[in-house]
Amino acid sequence: MSYCKKDGKDQIIFVTQDDHNSPASITLSEDDEDQPGVILPNGEINWNCPCLGGMATGPCGVEFRDAFSCFQFSTATPKGSDCFENFHLMQECMKQFPNVYPQSDPIMDDDDDDDDRDEILLSIDESKELKGTDDKSDATK
Secondary structure: OOEEEEEOOEEEEEOOHHHHHOOOOOOOOOHHHHOOOOEOOOOOEOOOOHHHOOHHHOOOHHHHHHHHHHHHOOOOOOOOOOOHHHHHHHHHHHHOOOOOOOOOOOOOOOOOHHHHHHHHHHHHHHHHHHHOOOOOOOOOO
16 A cells, blocks of 8 residues: 655655556646747747746847857757857856846856857857958957
8 A cells, every 4th residue: 555755845655566566547637738848830939938947038138049049040060159159149248137147057167267268259260260251340359
């Protein structure tokens, strides 16, 4: 005979071998199937998807949408390698709003942040040289 035990916020369910041998009596709701994900059936981006966490509507929403769209529809190899500049602009915007976009990500909390930024900017410059483009407004040169 199975039984349940509460442990704080968790509910622990103990089951017997007989419980495992009988078919499951739980039915899953089909409501989740009706809600689209980040990509709509027509291939467009669903900017209202809760999975984006409101990034598309924040103070840097335009920059986020540009970078995300660029990556999503990128045909470059590796995917998104043509989107460095879009992501750099988004990051610069986010730095202007530290109260909305805190920089407390432990993965990014290392001493190499400046080196990584310089490496990305160098990659942008190199990709422009390979494509034969020269952006006069680029302050990184």
